[in-house]
Each structure stands twice: as structure tokens, then as C-alpha cells.
Amino acid sequence: MTDTPARLLHLLSLLQTPREWPGSELAERLSVSSRTIRRDVDRLRELGYPVEATRGAVGGYRLVAGTAMPPLLLDDEEAVAIAVGLRAGAGHAIEGVDEASVRALAKLEQVLPARLRHRVSTLQNATLPLTRGDGATVAPSTLTALAGAVTAREKVRFSYRAGDGADTKRLVEPYRLVSTGRRWYLVAYDLGREDWRTFRVDRVTEPFATGARFAPRELPEGDEAAYLARSMSRALGEVDLDVSFGAGVEAVAGRLPAHLVPVADGDGACRVRGRVAESVEWLAVRLMLLDVPFTVHAPEALRAHIRTLATRLTTSLT
Structure with missing residues (x-):
């Protein structure tokens, strides 16, 4: 093999085993x-690949962990497997992983050959993930x-498509x-409205x-996450939530969104307290889906909405 770049790629592929x-x-x-x-x-080492050499009759070369992440070579099967895994990570509420999955997926799908993109889509469409059902589906x-x-x-x-169903065309920067665990939002500057906006x-x-x-423009709140939180607060209104549960922290935490954090409140019980930017309608439905006994102490609007739902459900059985 006389082509040096091709030979280096082949050598790197072998060393990655x-x-x-x-x-x-x-x-x-x-x-x-x-x-x-x-x-x-030596050329691979200059490029940042940590290749270790051992001497002796049985000595040789192997790729080891280094201080930086060098580029990796993937065969077709590996690329498809990683792309499918990244799509799954991008669509699920795994804190710190969903946003990184999107960035990595964007880089990978940019260079995937058409035949592999088709295989990824086919496999994705043929599988059905089991989710907690508290977020909307987004196309990868x-x-x-x-x-x-x-x-x-x-x-x-x-x-x-706005919340009232109106369809508009947007041009944005x-x-x-930003992933909130339930939904994805885009923080952007809307050129048509000449103002900052958040889009589901x-x-x-x-x-x-x-x-x-x-x-780049300067955000009013300093960073995108803070701006999104402020925007959601204005849209939904913040509520002081106080709910106790007839089950321990371990049983409840895994059934709640990441931003609702329960703390122990006596033997076999826990409680969630704090100011949250959520609608009382969503909170009511989310609590009822937990399949855990609970008592709402505040806000009163949430208590009233749950009473209304309870009456409606009871009436539907008569």
C-alpha cells in the first residue's frame, strides 16, 4: 500500500481494535x-493518537487512552449503531445527555453516506421507544x-404552529x-418580530x-437557559408548589420530571416544595399519573383544578 493517507487510515482502523x-x-x-x-x-502520534509501543520478541503497538479525544474511524455497522443510539438519547430525558446527543448526531449525520442514513431511518421507524409520555415527540x-x-x-x-393553532413562517438567528427534560426549545432572535423568542x-x-x-447578539438574561426559564415563567406563571407523597423518595423521584425533586418527609414519605414554572393543568395530570398517594398543600389553584377533575371523572362513571 503506497498511498500514505490511505495506509494511515488503514493502520488506525487496525489499532482501534x-x-x-x-x-x-x-x-x-x-x-x-x-x-x-x-x-x-510516529505520524499518528503527531496527530494526537496515543499509540503505545512495547519492546521484545512479543512486543507491538496498541492504541491507549490519552488526554484528548482524537477522531475515530467507524465502519458501517458501528456508524449506524451510534446514530440510532444518539437519536434515542436526543429524544429522552437523560440529564446532560440529550443536548450532547443532538450535537454529536448533527456532526455524524452530516457525513453519513445516503445508504447509511436510510438504514438509520429504517431502523428508527421500525422501533417504538417506551417513554414516560410527559413530553412531545420531536423529529431527529x-x-x-x-x-x-x-x-x-x-x-x-x-x-x-403556535399554541392557538396559528401557522406562521419564521426567519430567525x-x-x-435547550432541553427541559419534557420538551426541546429553540432560543432565537426572531428577525420578523425584531425580538428574542423561544420556540417549542x-x-x-x-x-x-x-x-x-x-x-451574535447579547441575550437580555445573559444566557440561553436563564432566558428560557424567564420566558416560560412569563408564559405559564410561576406557582409555589407543595405536595406530599405517601411513598419514599426512591419510589417517587423516578416518576417525576427532573426539575421536581422530592425530599424525605418522615418514614416512607416524601415532599416536593418550590417555585415552578408550570401550569396547574399539567401539574394535576402529572400527579395523577404517578400511581402514588399524594396530598396537595399548595397552590390553591391546583387543589381546585384537581377537585374539578375528580368531579368530572366521577360523573363520567354514572
Whole structure:
């Protein structure tokens, strides 16, 4: 193999398998001399790949963990498996993983050959994830399109369905995708409204990066997460929540969204207290889905809404 770049890629592919390769075997695999293998190993080290060499009759080369993450070579099956896994991670409420999954997925799908993108979509469409049902479904293609525009600082156009059902066309400067655990939101500067806006990504369709770059603006609240929290508070109104549960922390925590954190409150009981930006309608339904005895101490609006729901459900049985 006389093509140096191709030979280096082949050598790297071999070294990424979890074993130690004798220099003579690598030389035979690549049809070069042992001296060429040593030079190629030095080139890989210069590129940031930590290749360790051992001396002796049974010595050889192996790729070890380093201080930085170098690029990886993936075969077709590995690329498909990782893409499917990233799509799953992007759509589930795994704290700290969902946003990273979208960024990684955007990079991977940008270079996936068409035949592999088709395999990923086919496998994704043939499987049904079991979710907790407290968030809206978002197409991975929408997430990756928006993530790519955020990273490239590219203006993006899309259709948006508002809460009242009205459909509009938007042209925005996208700044950040934020996952709240239940939903994805896009924080962006809306050029048509000449103001900052947050968009629920499950209501976004046909996102299209225009190719036009933009210079970053300064957010009113300092960062995207703070702006989203403030925006949600204004839209929903904050409530002082106080609910006790007839079950321990371990039984309740796994059934609640990540931002509702229970603390122990006596033997076999726990309690959630705090100011949250949620509607009383959503809180009522979420509490009833827990299948755990609970008592709402506050707010009164939530207590009243649960009474109304209880009356409605009781009436439906008569």
C-alpha cells in the first residue's frame, strides 16, 4: 500500500481494535516494511493518537487512552449503531445527555453516506421507544437541522404552529437548543418580530438553513437557559408548589420530571416544595399519573383544578 493517507487510515482502523499488534503483523497486513510502520506510528502520534509501543520478541503497538479525544474511524455497522443510539438519547430525558446527543448526531449525520442514513431511518421507524409520555415527540431531523444552524451561526427559516393553532413562517438567528427534560426549545432572535423568542421544537416544521451567517447578539438574561426559564415563567406563571407523597423518595423521584425533586418527609414519605414554572393543568395530570398517594398543600389553584377533575371523572362513571 503506497498511498500514505490511505495506509494511515488503514493502520488506525487496525489499532482501534482492542488488542496489541506485533509490528511484523501490521507490516504484513499493509504490505510495507517494519520501518514504514514505525514512521506511520510516529505520524499518528503527531496527530494526537496515543499509540503505545512495547519492546521484545512479543512486543507491538496498541492504541491507549490519552488526554484528548482524537477522531475515530467507524465502519458501517458501528456508524449506524451510534446514530440510532444518539437519536434515542436526543429524544429522552437523560440529564446532560440529550443536548450532547443532538450535537454529536448533527456532526455524524452530516457525513453519513445516503445508504447509511436510510438504514438509520429504517431502523428508527421500525422501533417504538417506551417513554414516560410527559413530553412531545420531536423529529431527529428537525433537531439536527437546528443544531447545525446553531453551530454554524446560520439564519434558519421554518414553519411554526403556535399554541392557538396559528401557522406562521419564521426567519430567525438560532442561538441554542435547550432541553427541559419534557420538551426541546429553540432560543432565537426572531428577525420578523425584531425580538428574542423561544420556540417549542415539536411545533417546528421544515427547518431550512439559509446559508446566511449572523453576528451574535447579547441575550437580555445573559444566557440561553436563564432566558428560557424567564420566558416560560412569563408564559405559564410561576406557582409555589407543595405536595406530599405517601411513598419514599426512591419510589417517587423516578416518576417525576427532573426539575421536581422530592425530599424525605418522615418514614416512607416524601415532599416536593418550590417555585415552578408550570401550569396547574399539567401539574394535576402529572400527579395523577404517578400511581402514588399524594396530598396537595399548595397552590390553591391546583387543589381546585384537581377537585374539578375528580368531579368530572366521577360523573363520567354514572
